Amino acid sequence: MTEYLVGPESDIAEGGRKVVACGETEIGIFRVKGELLAWHNSCPHRQGPICQGRIYPRVVEPLDERGEVRTLAYDETTQHLVCPWHGYEFNLQTGRGQGGRGSLRRARLKLEEGQIYVLL
Ligand code: FES
Secondary structure, eight states: EEEEEEEEGGOOOOOOEEEEETTTTTEEEETTTTEHHHHHHOTEEEEEOGGGGGGEEEEEEOOOOOOOOOEEEEEEEEEEEETTTOOOEETTTTTTBBTTBBOOOEEEEETTTTTTEEEE
């Protein structure tokens, strides 16, 4: 296993990210709800740079009293990462793709003396 120094933990604010090269591999590190998460920068669809995609709250379709969808809304408690190539969406915290579209590959992190390391 190889350790790659990313930098100070304080560099990644809530809602922020940093994409780094770890040898031949790119890793995206995100801070979501205070937690640092790391994903390989390769979309399971066609290996697009998923970690450089936009982050949006999950879109939901609330039902009205007749059980019909009249509008769209955002679920602000769940953040999605949207692939910049073809728009596949992944839960930023779990890595799970929406609609059974695969999952992101998690990378291990180590925090030591305020520094972030990726372990590959
Ligand atoms: S490569 Fe990500 S959606 Fe196609």
